[in-house]
Amino acid sequence: MCFHNSLTATVAEVEQRFEATNKTKQADFEPVYHGNGFDFPVWPVITAQAPKSIQLFQWGLVPRWVKTKEEAEEMRANTLNAKAETLGEKPSFKYALREAQRCLIPSTGFFEWQTVGKNKYPYYIRLRNQPIFAMAGLWESWHNPAYPDDIWNTFSIITTEANPLMARIHNTKQRMPLLLLPGSESLWLQKDLDTAALNEIARPLDDSLMEAFTVGRLVSHRTANSNVPEVTNPYAYPELSQQQLSLF
DNA sequence: CCAGACGTTGTT
DNA sequence: GTCTGG
DNA sequence: CCAGACGTTGTT
DNA sequence: GTCTGG
Helix, strand or coil, X not given: CCCEEEECCCHHHHHXXXXXXXXXXXXXXXXXXXXXXXXXXXXXXXXXXXXXXXXXXXXXXXXXXXXXXXXHHHHHCCCCEEEHHHCCCCCCCHHHHHCCCEXXXXXXXXXXXXXXXXXXXXXXXXXXXXXXXEEEEEEEEEECCCCCCCEEEEEEEEEEECCHHHHHHCCCCCEEECEECHHHHHHHCCCCCCHHHHHHXXXXXXXXXEEEEXXXXXHHCCCCCCCXXXXXXXXXXXXXXXXXXXXX
16 A cells, blocks of 8 residues: 655745755656656655755665665565554564654655456545645665665655545555644654654544545556656546545 | 564556 | 564 | 566586 | 566
8 A cells, every 4th residue: 555656746845835945956856646666766755853854765665774785675665665553563664663763755645546346446545635745654774784885765654544535445455654634744753752642643544634536547557657647637437436436 | 593584565 | 683483 | 467487407 | 377576
């Protein structure tokens, strides 16, 4: 869940939304209409350690104890997401959690598939009143022992149980990204967040704040370039009932 | 004890 | 680095 | 889902 | 043809 994200905002918009300054080497971001986690794209993030800065980290968390580049590359396909419920137990995430290496991952909407019979229908999901919002993440800085200058700053998107809207869409896994209300964003970045507070924040967002609609199957095509504006165009599947087409 | 895992959920 | 499975 | 692998044994 | 990896 949550391997398919988007960020179609300018640097200025992200700066304004999160009250942070662009510290990347890029004057602006390329809009991401469809970012596939398995491509391990770089993404703007805001860390607890530098909450006033926008940095570019790579999606797919590489734990600090990884020994080789090969192991790092293998690991990250499995750490695109991190289950909120078990962050403290998993060797891949526990050190990042212990040292409060939490972060915000700006998004303008994400994709998920609904299984109906033998078919899969892609949906685009976003927040009603917030064009840009934050997913909760953990980050790590991995230093390649073979090359001291080879440092990988990576992140993982936290997932939690699905709310009723997301349970209908992502009906096989019943999971969703941990979405933060603006009021929870600064809490997530606080360094001394205890377990009770974390568990309180790590709850599924109220689905009355979200909206979702079916999109065309371009997003599902691996060979085609799906990182184009049309990927989020609404598309009505005749065989789906009206209530499934648009979940507002 | 040592070796091996360490993780999550994907699709026209 | 630490836990798990054999 | 699609792309790519799919296997074994050796020597100069 | 079928399994695996991404």
